[in-house]
Amino acid sequence: MVSLAQTSVVNTVVGSASQLQTLVLSVEDTRHIVEHVGLDALMDEMIARLIQAFEQFDPAQTVVPVRTGFSYEQPHVGLVEWMPLFEKHRQIVVKAVGYHPQNPSLYKLPTVLSTVSAYDPKSGHLTAVIDGTFLTALRTGAASAIATQHLASPDSQILGLIGVGAQAVTQLHGLSRCFDLKQVLIFDRDPAVSQTFTERIACLGLDHLDICQAEISDIVATADILCTATSVDVGHGPVFPDQSLKPWLHVNAVGADFPGKFEVPLSLLERSFVCPDFREQAICEGECQQLKDLKSIGSELSNVVKNPAQYRHYQQRFTVFDSTGFALEDQVAMNMLLDYATELSVGTLIKLESATAEVKNPYSFVL
Amino acid sequence: MVSLAQTSVVNTVVGSASQLQTLVLSVEDTRHIVEHVGLDALMDEMIARLIQAFEQFDPAQTVVPVRTGFSYEQPHVGLVEWMPLFEKHRQIVVKAVGYHPQNPSLYKLPTVLSTVSAYDPKSGHLTAVIDGTFLTALRTGAASAIATQHLASPDSQILGLIGVGAQAVTQLHGLSRCFDLKQVLIFDRDPAVSQTFTERIACLGLDHLDICQAEISDIVATADILCTATSVDVGHGPVFPDQSLKPWLHVNAVGADFPGKFEVPLSLLERSFVCPDFREQAICEGECQQLKDLKSIGSELSNVVKNPAQYRHYQQRFTVFDSTGFALEDQVAMNMLLDYATELSVGTLIKLESATAEVKNPYSFVL
Incomplete structure (x- = not known):
């Protein structure tokens, strides 16, 4: 050695x-x-x-x-x-x-x-x-940042985080490098996890951010960008209701990685541009497993990045990045x-x- | 650290x-x-x-x-x-x-x-x-030794080795621990590899063994136990002819590990008890891929070891251990x-x- x-x-x-x-x-x-x-x-x-x-x-x-x-x-x-x-x-x-x-x-x-x-x-x-x-933490944050850069409204300022465990830290980190965020609304089913979030992101130097605990219904009504990074049990999704959403809401759905596990309401997926990181896998383990009509699945992130102009109009519509993890x-x-x-x-x-x-x-x- | x-x-x-x-x-x-x-x-x-x-x-x-x-x-x-x-x-x-x-x-x-x-x-x-x-070398030698112990004639004395690269060393080693071998007949398509074999097995302390280079036809006519451990190219097998074999010949076919790669003549497989290490894999990559009638594949080695008496009569018949590697x-x-x-x-x-x-x-x- x-x-x-x-x-x-x-x-x-x-x-x-x-x-x-x-x-x-x-x-x-x-x-x-x-x-x-x-x-x-x-x-x-x-x-x-x-x-x-x-x-x-x-x-x-x-x-x-x-x-x-x-x-x-x-x-x-x-x-x-x-x-x-x-x-x-x-x-x-x-x-x-x-x-x-x-x-x-x-x-x-x-x-x-x-x-x-x-x-x-x-x-x-x-x-x-x-x-x-x-x-994995680093690249998952980076992938969401890239998807959000391409699909969210460029002047998004309010980020919602549902599930603020380990993954939420890098989601915020990646997004904070690409957007001029002002406010972060957070929720975790475990209050102890919510309480330590500010402390856990101290290393990111985001002191200017207004970070507030909030109810899920308030988060989804306010957020420009929403990240779901939960350990929701199989069969217990979605993790937020499809109501009062901003019409340009972009969701990074990070938690689904298991057959039967999903976070986003089907009704929202059905009227969103759904962008998987890896289509074949997202159909098995991601939000895409909810979409019976495979034609309603949008292009993979790599294609969006290759042709950004072609997808820019989605920035003012509902978009979902279905992040299952791509090798x-x-x-x-x-x-x-x-x-x-x-x-x-x-x-x-x-x-x-x-x-x-x-x-x-x-x-x-x-x- | x-x-x-x-x-x-x-x-x-x-x-x-x-x-x-x-x-x-x-x-x-x-x-x-x-x-x-x-x-x-x-x-x-x-x-x-x-x-x-x-x-x-x-x-x-x-x-x-x-x-x-x-x-x-x-x-x-x-x-x-x-x-x-x-x-x-x-x-x-x-x-x-x-x-x-x-x-x-x-x-x-x-x-x-x-x-x-x-x-x-x-x-x-x-x-x-x-x-x-x-x-891998050690366990492949051990697996062949166990298969041979169960399926070859107990007083086997003459071992044939076709292909005497790295795998042949541990084939000989494993077999030498279970059989009272007298003679080893070797062949490799690369004469340089044959020439170094004695030197390479010096560490095994088998000085009493009579090790001779021989033609393939002489090897198969004389051997009680035959090991094939070749890098034969896909589509170029078998590596020995089905002729003049001792009626109790046991073959350890070690080389096949690739679709299309095999070493044993189909006609010999068809009249042998064929024992795969891992049936499902042997059908894809081993000698068993030659057998279109899957019913002609014998029990896996683990079953033979569990019920040795049930398989003892095969010791006086043609037997082939189809070794593809088992996790x-x-x-x-x-x-x-x-x-x-x-x-x-x-x-x-x-x-x-x-x-x-x-x-x-x-x-x-x-x-």
Whole structure:
């Protein structure tokens, strides 16, 4: 094990067994990167990189299968699944993500635990393993920011947040980088979670914002932009009523990630432009699973970003971003962090795969 | 990052964020374990643990989906895929495995590169990441040894090896622990590979064995047990002719792991008891893909091990073990190595997943 010198991580040239090392970024390493770059600069760069990735996204070159995994009721409700991506010739990225809503109460752990692995398709070598929890939060906030930039009224000032757990922090962060927000109305079914929200976003330096707890009905009647990021149980959605909405309301529906789980009223979806991050997956796990007529699903976010003028008229209408999580976002976030790891020489290179110069002998490494 | 003290790895009790560490076993760590335990003892224990796992295997408790992944022709022929396993309540194991037949010639790397990850289904926590290359070699040898023990003639003395790359080393190793072998007849289409075989198995201490290079026709006419472990190209099988075989020949067909790739003549399969490691996968990627009549596929190895008496009469008939790789074998091998890592205090604990006491703030770990 050696500490990382100046090495290009993402495009590591596979040479021989002696170079077969995997970059492992610990939480400490990520902290070092965030402290060096700054949270705002990191979010801004994430948004910029993700816009560029959407513009360049070519499904013929980057294959993104629907995630698969294991979901279960015992010992607690949860799932562990894999979100793979293959950018031909360049990189394979697999995010393993666990969703266990009882983690906070039972284990004092976040609901989402995650790691991301990158492989070199030339040889199959595992080039890097990094935390996916922070990265997922960051990219989910960035994706909503991009969708909102394209689909919400540009002078939106009032943000509503229904569910103000971990995801709400990055939703607000991303949006605050793109909109001149004045007021944030928040609700969480757990009052203790609402109460800590201001404290939790203190690091974002948004002191000018008027942040108020409010009833759901008041939030939806007032908000220009609404983010739902709840752990609503399967079959218990939607999480807000379809009444008294501003006619230009844009919703970022972030919570749905499970068959049967959804947050947005069907009647609102039916008269909105619904923009999924990843259509095929949104139909299975997102708000789109409510739409029996698949024709009523709008373009994916990558298409909206490619042709912004074509979608600008929706900024004065109801729009819903159906965010289920898209592996391209994880790839972009991972590569940004790996680039900073290289630049700042953080991370640990570990020889994890047993390979020696004598490739035809699986035991030679012990001799 | 701290070095591993005496901690139970496999059954780590998830406590709180401060305990959320992942055990990473480097190649050095694995080497330490192998040197301490010894290759023969490790293979013997692998065989014993795998027999026990087969005996206890309950598909209702341990879910093993068919592997999925990406396969491609460019920049070189290859695939990277994931073999997941979920033992309910206890463990999720995912092996990532790359198969790139040009690795040895292009990069001086093994054809197979692999890592294995284990997750705690209580919280989704990644408990361990270890090399999968050595582990795959070991468990593939052990699986063939177990199949051969159950299905070959007990006094088999002559082993034929067609394809004597990395896999052949562990095939011979596993079989040498269960049979009183006298002679090994070897063939590889690359003479350079044949020439180094004796040298590569020197670590096995099998000096009493008569190891001879031979033509394929002589090998199949003489062998009691035959192992095929080739990188035959798709559509170019079988790798030996169906002629002059001993009527009790047992074949371990190890190479097939790709749609269209197979090693055993169909005519031999049709008059053999064909025992797949994992039926559903063998039908897609193994020798079983040649058998259009699925009824002609025999029981899986786990069933044979559960009811040995029922299958003993096949020891005097043609039998084929269709080994495509079964995630249960990987789980058993991983847990054996993790148990030794605990016992010997090797490995590195890394805090890889960003989680802090403040579970509702994805940014709190940087504050």
